[in-house]
Amino acid sequence: MMKILIDIGHPAHVHYYRNLAGELQENGCKVFWTVKDIPVAKRLLDHYGFQYTVLPKKADGLMGKVFKQLQYDVKLLRLCMREKIDIAIGTSVSVAHVSRISRVKSIVFDDDDDDVQPLVTRYVNPFADALLSPDALKGKRKRQDTIYYPGYHELAYLHPRRFVPDSGVLEEAGLSQDEPFFIMRFNVFKAHHDVGIKGLTLEQKLSLIELLKPHGKIFITTERGIEPELLQYQLKIRPEKIHSLMVFATMFLGDSQTMTSEAAVLGVPSLRCNSFAGRISYLEEEEHRYALTYGFKPSDFDKLEQKLKELLAVPDLRSVWQEKRKKMLSEAIDVTAFWCWFIQNYPESVDTLTHDPEYKNRFR
Structure with missing residues (x-):
């Protein structure tokens, strides 16, 4: 054995x-x-x-x-x-x-x-x-x-052979079927390879929230703790349910590498902002080969906001991204x-x- x-x-x-x-x-x-x-x-x-x-x-x-x-x-x-x-x-x-x-x-x-x-x-x-x-x-x-x-x-x-989403998570999160919502994730960047790395500032997080508010509910998940200004958006579901919830999200935004890629492989549009943008090969492939995600450096936050506005204006965003996902899965x-x-x-x-x-x- x-x-x-x-x-x-x-x-x-x-x-x-x-x-x-x-x-x-x-x-x-x-x-x-x-x-x-x-x-x-x-x-x-x-x-x-x-x-x-x-x-x-x-x-x-x-x-x-x-x-x-x-x-x-x-x-x-x-x-x-x-x-x-x-x-x-x-x-x-x-x-x-x-x-x-x-x-x-x-x-x-x-x-x-x-x-x-x-x-x-x-x-x-x-x-x-x-x-x-x-x-x-x-x-x-x-x-x-x-x-x-x-x-x-x-x-x-x-x-798809490994994961079947549980739609019951929507009720657990206080959502109805087909209700638009956004998931946001913020890191603390304290790993050994994170020295000098920056993510989103509190001001930038609040700016994104203001852009998203008219379009659906907002849920925030964090690695450690959460700023008082963001507490009202804190996600309160069991951690093993996060991927099922993400399947139904309108979009993912944050400064997390892993959750950005998770959204991409699930066919959910994702926007990421941190100092690693342009330097992570698998995310670069998901962005430039399959157009499933977009990465921006903190100094280019205005470009992230512009891309967010563009995506929010796409009438059938989910269908567009699911087609991109099919191409990725086929390869x-x-x-x-x-x-x-x-x-x-x-x-x-x-x-x-x-x-x-x-x-x-x-x-x-």
Whole structure:
């Protein structure tokens, strides 16, 4: 029986790997989870019925992060040795480090560009036994043996084969069928790669709200806390319901990378404003290849407002975006199915893809 460890450092990672974990278990593997002490991530794991080991809370300061990382590595190593883990997977520093000092093999799934995450590029990806990334990053990785596939992390849980929205979420949010509404998401930008990164200011958030008010209800979800001026818009549904709610949204706006991509793959128009605009390859592909989303730097906020006004004037916006989504899905694979095959057949799966790069297209 193959034993797999999945390490979680962000609530979104639960979504990335929950379908994969389910398939691996159905195929006879034993799956272990480790998670940083993040309340939303733990609630999601509880909701999906996964048992897990809790690691210490993340630190905000750089030195604090270094110290905590040593703690994470030690705890993961002990767990791997105790449970005789075969493969550790995730978007994680620890799985790569542990694999270098043990028999455990590491498979890292990374969809961020090298230049926006220099610490990961230097201290994680080179140490992983295998590195998998979306096709959007082809030619942009320092690691030459990166394995690419046509798809996005968000398709691991939002591909039509993996996700059926629950329309009951509308009633839970106080909405009627076909009632227009907008979802907004604001980050705190305290990750190691967020130094010097800016998102939307409070003034800009309020400006967007004023533009949206005449067109429908507004719901705001935040990473940590919310400004008093925005409290009246705070979304109060269970975190596992957010994707079902997003399916029915008129539009998504914010400074979050992940939720912008989630909206895009669901065929919901999305506008993003932060310093990463123009630098994230998978979002650039979603924008320029499929026209599903738009990114703006904070200094170009006026252009974002102009684009918002243009989109609000489109008479059948949903139908237009669903057609774009169909094109994207026709060129993407079922990411979870591909990941599952790759893990269960590792390391032979590397040889298969080396000799037959088109093999991944069997998962369309």
